[in-house]
Amino acid sequence: MRILYMIIGCAVVSFGVLILQSSEVITGGTAGLALSLSYMIGSSFGLAFILINIPFYILSYLKMGTKFTLSTIFAVTTLSAMTELLQLFPSFHLTPLLGSVIGGLIIGMGLAVLFLNGSSLGGANILSLFLQKKFGLDPGKTMFVFDSLVILTGLFSVGLVRGFYSILSVFMISMIVSMIKGKISITNEPKVPMETPSQAS
Helix, strand or coil: CHHHHHHHHHHHHHHHHHHHHHCCCCCCHHHHHHHHHHHHHCCCHHHHHHHHHHHHHHHHHHHHCHHHHHHHHHHHHHHHHHHHHHCCCCCCCCCHHHHHHHHHHHHHHHHHHHHCCCCCCCCHHHHHHHHHHHHCCCHHHHHHHHHHHHHHHCHHHHHHHHHHHHHHHHHHHHHHHHHCHHHHHHHCCCCCCCCCHHHHC
């Protein structure tokens, strides 16, 4: 069931990415960097997303453990494949305002599903979950800060106006994640074995 939920989460996020692409808006994290590259040089989003995440797999392994890292690699690869498949659908166009709001909400819901099943999409997701685990910081707020910095660096590819809408999309994502921060914290806590009566004695 956990793998099924992860696939569903990736499907939801990939649809959100498609909506952002349709309005030529970016988002934060490695997904935002991958979108910026796809706009600037016409590269595949899926391939760029996989390559950008490689350094973060190392951080994930060192700070979040093997299980979380393998789940993240699976989620990133699945999302990349799904976004490529969605490119086969008929193209459509949304206004930047509509695209940033709807796309951000959809991506936020997809990320929530992944976080609640012990996975992420790499990049700022890993950093946010690590900071929550280490210092108790709100992952939604830390994601907003990280993602806003990514968008500032991506203004060259989308321009100032769409950069503003990109920040709006990040706000929508962080709002959804912040709503379930308590459940995310419980999900990613290390499991402590229960003490048996013999151990207690």
